[in-house]
Amino acid sequence: MAKRWTNTLTHADVTPRAAFLNRRQIMAGMAGLGLAGLAGQGRAETLEPNSFEEITNYNNFYEFGTGKEDPAQNAHRLTTEPWSVKIDGMVDRPGDYDFETIMSEMTVEERIYRLRCVEAWSMVVPWNGFELADLLALAGVQDGAKYVAFQTAYRPEEMPGTRFPVLDWPYREGLRLDEALHPLTIMATGIYGKPIPNQNGAPLRLVVPWKYGFKSIKSVVCITLTDSQPPTAWNMAIPNEYGFYSNVNPNVDHPRWSQATERRIGGGLFAKRQPTLMFNGYEEEVAGLYEGMDLTRNF
């Protein structure tokens, strides 16, 4: 375990949580906490989470098969103990971070988020997790870093789906550093207060609620800080359909289907479609990240 005490901030000894945050991250975190705190409360009241059964029986986790129920059926084969996350690249303290150690350092909280899949269905999930910014601060992000790359475990002996070349394994994802440090971005370790089931990305997975679900990479084993945009699995497979950003945007259609509406899981055979919200309803919190960018080109 790397030492987390590196900065000389005076608040460090007053608020343990701030101890391993550098100045910039504290500022971003504070601003974010204020916004997310208020807005989060409002959402929590109006958003009715999907049932545990729905959340854990309708998954896209192609390492365990392409059917929606394949992960629920096959993911029990995944060994999640022991688990460590390799954090490397442009960090002060690269190394293998043991899952138990990470958990002992993090503050786990509940976040009720919308989840919008690029396939135009959606859920509401009560995640338990911690902010990615906190985990990155544990390793100490260096100044020149601009992007964060993630990798899912790749274990053909435990993952029957990886025997087929559905994607170029291992599954890879990436975020711009400011997206990664945004207070809405979390690493989830639980659902409904229980440890996150394997089919949902045990033992820890990314959750970026304003992006299409495939950005929220599951069962993370590697996090790399870089200064160039990392390759991502779906973008590598079909670049004209899946961009690096993949922000939920009802005005930019996927080439094969409209993104204007979505179907909420759990409505049964006669569920009505409902309009998709800009940035999946988190426009107030995240629109600033993309100011001046052409979101049709940077899809």
Added chain:
Amino acid sequence: MQQINSALRHVPIWLVYLLGVLPAPALLYAGVTGGLGVEPIEALEQRLGELALQFLIAGLAVTPLRRFTGLNLMRFRRAIGVLTFYYVCCHLLVWLLLDVQIPAQVWADILKRPYITIGMAAFVLLLPLALTSNNLAVRRLGPLRWRRLHRLVYPAAVLGGVHFVMLSKGFQIEPRLYLAAIVVLLALRLRLPGRGATRGAESRQARGRSRGESVHNPVGKASDAESAWSMRP
């Protein structure tokens, strides 16, 4: 094989229709009662589409099966064809009414999304075949025109297979197996260059045979047309 063929002659056609029709209401019932998982609309749509392709492939297999194994399912081919169309219609209805729901969106999707354009094209090609899958139509059109018209099933089958491949995400095996089966069944019909004469004779012989067998079929003309059709590329 002769024994199987003669046993098959006792299987009533209505039984094929009955058994063939049942999966759709069974799936609908499963969808309403939770048997299709937490997202029954997509599941129902997909299963019906797969059933359509399965019947389509079964229909395309009838001729090669007879030619290469001697198994004669010609009596059931019309039923298999009509059931294919039945599942295409069910699939289309679920897409229209349960999935897309918004009429303006339906038209936009047909025009804008190649895999939907292709799926709709396959449906349009199958429409005249379904309408002429009766003895009256065979008699009205005459065997030659009826046979030519029903060759539309070949492009329709390819479009159906391509539709399945195009709508899947990533490189998936299953849709490609369906398309491969369709392509192989069509390729078996191709006349190899230089073997035309032999095959022509074979074909005439087959036609003769089928005329001889027409006592088993109440409509001699239909049988003639169908078997002749089956021998053409």
